[in-house]
Amino acid sequence: MRNGMYRDDRTQSKGTVLVFGATGKQGGAVTAALRARGWAVRALVRNTAREEVGRLAATGVEIFAGEFADMASVENAMAGVDGVFSVQPNSGSAGSGIADSEEVRIGKRVADIAMQSGVGHLVYSSAGIISRGKTGLPNLDTKIEIEEHIRSLDLASTILRPATFMDLFTLPGFGLDQGTFSFFVHPDQPFQAIAVEDIGKIAAQVIEHPGVHAGRTIEIAGDELTGLQLAEALSDAADRCVAYHRFPDELLEGNEFLRRNAKLFEDGRATGNANIAALEDEFGLLWRVSDWLAGPGKPALQAALTSDERPLALR
Structure with a gap:
């Protein structure tokens, strides 16, 4: 450790990228993809003593101590x-413990600092659900405000809008331990999904080729399937029957947040807008849900199958 950061002096890189959320799913996937492509990566973390931070440092990632409450630490990193x-x-x-207004403040300030620091390219991870404008859900509409601010700056930027994360299909509490899976879509309704590994893969390629991607807003997904097809994929990967059910009306009627999300899926606003074939032409093959469940998603699926957490739809 040196000057408050870990460093691997043996790193031979194409350049350096600061990845926020490097200990989380998206940031972790971006970090791994960038390192695999020969980039040096920095990560801003609140607690440098955490085990996952040590693992990051061991891969050659520079660890900067700091947090969003201290924007001077962001500037330093x-x-x-x-x-x-x-x-x-x-x-x-x-x-998360974060207010919607704070998410907007952080997103805008990070972009401002990037412009002031002369950063060559900013990639912002937004959400596919906002592609048709405001949703009426404050925790989603925050991203519209951040996107608009980024576009207003004299800063080369690319906005990625991921579809539903495949990780949601392996979470405890959705009924897998009881042989069911509940979600927002009707059984025969198609919707899109993406693996976080593919977010990392796409983001790394976008970062590597700013001349091609700067100024773009890219809807990203790796697969499109119905609720019934998801049940089939879950059943195959789990080696047991898993039935699919849309969240019951009585649950949705009693929970405004879930009800409004379900409405966005029912209207098609949240089901995804990505051109998957075009994405694969540009970025290479992407994970299909069935393959992901049998591969990277398998450990989480097995854990969910044995979880004793009550199904979300029965709470």
């Missing part, structure tokens, strides 16, 4: 980098 991957904590994520 961003000094001299070539690119930034920006993703913010969100009030819709369990345990």
Whole structure:
């Protein structure tokens, strides 16, 4: 450790990228993809003593101590980098403890600092659900405000809008331990999904080719399937029958947040707008849900199958 950061002096890189959320799913996937492509990566973390931070440092990632409450630490971590991957904590994520206004403040300030620091390219991870405009859900509409601010700056930027994360299909509490899976779509309704590994893969390629991607807003997904097809994929991967059910009306009627999300899926606003064939032409093959469940998603699926957490739809 040196000057408050870990460093691997043996790193031979194409440049340096500051990745926010590097200990989380999206940021972690971007970090791994960038390192695999020969980029040096910096990560801003609140607690450098955490085990996952040590693992990051062991792969050659520079660890900068800091947090969003101290924007001077963000400026320090961003000094001299070539690119930034920006993703913010969100009030819709369990345990985030962040207000919607704070997400907007952080997202805008990160972009401002990137411009002031002379960063060559900012990649912001937004959400596919906002592609048709405001949703009426504050924790989603925050991203519209951040997107608009980024576009207003004299800063080369690319906005990625991921579809539903495949990780949702392996979470405890959705009924897998009882042989069911419940979600927002009707059984025969198609919707899109993406693996976080593919978010990392796409983001790394976007960062590597700013001349091609700067100024773009890219809807990203790796697969499109119905609720019934998801049940088939889950059943095959679990080696047991898993039935699919849309969240019951009585649950939705009693929970405004779930009800409004379900309406967005029913209207098609949240089901995804990505051109998957075009994405694969540009970025290479992407994970299909069935293959992901049998591969990277398998450990989480097995854990969910044995979880004793009550199904979400029965709470």
